[in-house]
Amino acid sequence: MGYDTRANGHRIALWGFVRQRNWPATFGYVLFIGALSAGYFYNLTFVQLGLVDVGERVIGLSPSRVAAHMALLAGTTLVVALGTGFLMHRRGWSDQFFVKLRLLFVAVLIQTALTAAVPLLRHEAALIVWISLASVALGIGVPSMFGLTCDLIPTRDRGWVAAVITSAAFLSAAVLTTDWRIEQFAQQLIWLMLAGVVGLGLLAFVPMPLTTALARQHESPEFGIGRFVRGRSRGGGWQGPGFAVALFLMFGVYFIDSLGFLRIIETPIYMGSAWHSPDTGPLWFIAGAHVLAAVLAGILYPALGQRVLLVWVFTLFAVVQLQYVLHSLTTPELPASLGLPLLYSMAVSIYTVLNFVLWADYSTPATITRNTALGVGVSGWLASFLSTSLSVSWRSGGMEFADHLRLVSAISLTMLVATAVLLMWPARRKESA
Numbered sequence: 001m002g003y004d005t006r007a008n009g010h011r012i013a014l015w016g017f018v019r020q021r022n023w024p025a026t027f028g029y030v031l032f033i034g035a036l037s038a039g040y041f042y043n044l045t046f047v048q049l050g051l052v053d054v055g056e057r058v059i060g061l062s063p064s065r066v067a068a069h070m071a072l073l074a075g076t077t078l079v080v081a082l083g084t085g086f087l088m089h090r091r092g093w094s095d096q097f098f099v100k101l102r103l104l105f106v107a108v109l110i111q112t113a114l115t116a117a118v119p120l121l122r123h124e125a126a127l128i129v130w131i132s133l134a135s136v137a138l139g140i141g142v143p144s145m146f147g148l149t150c151d152l153i154p155t156r157d158r159g160w161v162a163a164v165i166t167s168a169a170f171l172s173a174a175v176l177t178t179d180w181r182i183e184q185f186a187q188q189l190i191w192l193m194l195a196g197v198v199g200l201g202l203l204a205f206v207p208m209p210l211t212t213a214l215a216r217q218h219e220s221p222e223f224g225i226g227r228f229v230r231g232r233s234r235g236g237g238w239q240g241p242g243f244a245v246a247l248f249l250m251f252g253v254y255f256i257d258s259l260g261f262l263r264i265i266e267t268p269i270y271m272g273s274a275w276h277s278p279d280t281g282p283l284w285f286i287a288g289a290h291v292l293a294a295v296l297a298g299i300l301y302p303a304l305g306q307r308v309l310l311v312w313v314f315t316l317f318a319v320v321q322l323q324y325v326l327h328s329l330t331t332p333e334l335p336a337s338l339g340l341p342l343l344y345s346m347a348v349s350i351y352t353v354l355n356f357v358l359w360a361d362y363s364t365p366a367t368i369t370r371n372t373a374l375g376v377g378v379s380g381w382l383a384s385f386l387s388t389s390l391s392v393s394w395r396s397g398g399m400e401f402a403d404h405l406r407l408v409s410a411i412s413l414t415m416l417v418a419t420a421v422l423l424m425w426p427a428r429r430k431e432s433a
Contacts, residue, residue, distance in 0.1 A: 080139020085373020
């Protein structure tokens with residue numbers, strides 16, 4: 001690469017590439033940030049919110065039926081992601097840049113066709129078929145997209161890159177998608193996705209010096225070796241207890257977030273003054289909170305490590321959920337303070353930054369597809385599936401809002417204590433704290 005990051009470890013590697021006119025490496029940042037920002041925005045809006053709108057408003061299904069179909073989506077995506085990630089690891093495709101790029105192209109191509117077709121859905125059977133195909137595309141996309149980290153982003157730049165991705169996705173989701181209807185999501189996304197299909201197709205299948213240079217970057221230690229890779233894991237083995245602890249904690253974060261937020265978005269008094277506010281001011285404040293927290297997490301991640309940041313996340317979740325409980329018990333007829341969604345948004349941005357960077361930092365090029373499939377699949381999709389099912393069960397059983405959030409707060413506090421104990425564990429302090 002011609003740029004020694006080890007000699008200038010305090011500097012952002014990107015500036016060195018720009019000064020040396022290393023445009024392939026610079027383009028790699030643009031490609032990675034653009035792809036993950038667009039992909040996460042797609043999941044935040046079209047998948048998580050749009051499918052609920054299709055099921056309940058367009059097709060007329062009950063909330064429990066919609067929850068069952070979302071569980072199908074999460075479960076199938078998990079299975080496909082794990083299968084794809086482990087297959088790529090076993091076949092030696094994990095460090096093959098073009099294999100990952102072509103699989104990502106296939107995933108985006110399928111998603112583009114499904115996005116164009118979703119306004120035509122009118123029956124439950126068609127929705128099930130649509131969800132099954134979407135699960136395949138999402139499952140293929142997880143290891144192929146996250147697996148590009150070691151090809152495109154140097155290890156010491158991953159914190160701020162994750163912050164940029166998180167900021168772009170949540171800023172767009174908070175400000176541009178106030179309606180939460182499938183027609184709006186499809187209209188917003190289809191042209192962006194068509195452009196992505198064309199661009200990825202050219203990069204994946206047309207030989208050019210740009211992609212040839214990008215395909216070799218993972219061979220450099222500054223790109224390929226993750227921050228938390230130790231000992232035998234450098235040769236492709238398992239990452240050990242540190243990875244398992246990170247998986248457990250991130251599963252807890254996703255579980256708590258979905259379990260609480262699914263109930264909040266069903267309560268008009270809280271949505272009308274925040275995410276569904278008729279005024280643009282609260283929307284921009286929420287977007288700003290997302291960006292601020294993402295930037296702070298991106299800056300602090302290299303210095304503090306994931307467990308300290310996760311202490312912040314569990315603390316913020318516990319505080320804001322307890323405040324929702326207090327509000328629902330004292331003044332439920334009045335709109336809640338804007339501070340509640342702002343704190344909630346900050347917690348979400350911090351753990352999202354971690355999700356974008358953690359799994360790659362426990363990986364080498366030989367293991368990144370397997371590790372990202374496990375990390376994103378288990379902590380994200382499996383946690384969402386279980387929390388969605390539990391939330392629907394509690395609501396259908398007649399549990400009151402305050403009791404629901406009180407239980408979520410208790411889980412948050414339990415995870416906070418567990419994280420604090422792990423933070424002080426001497427044997428792992430050097431690696432993970």
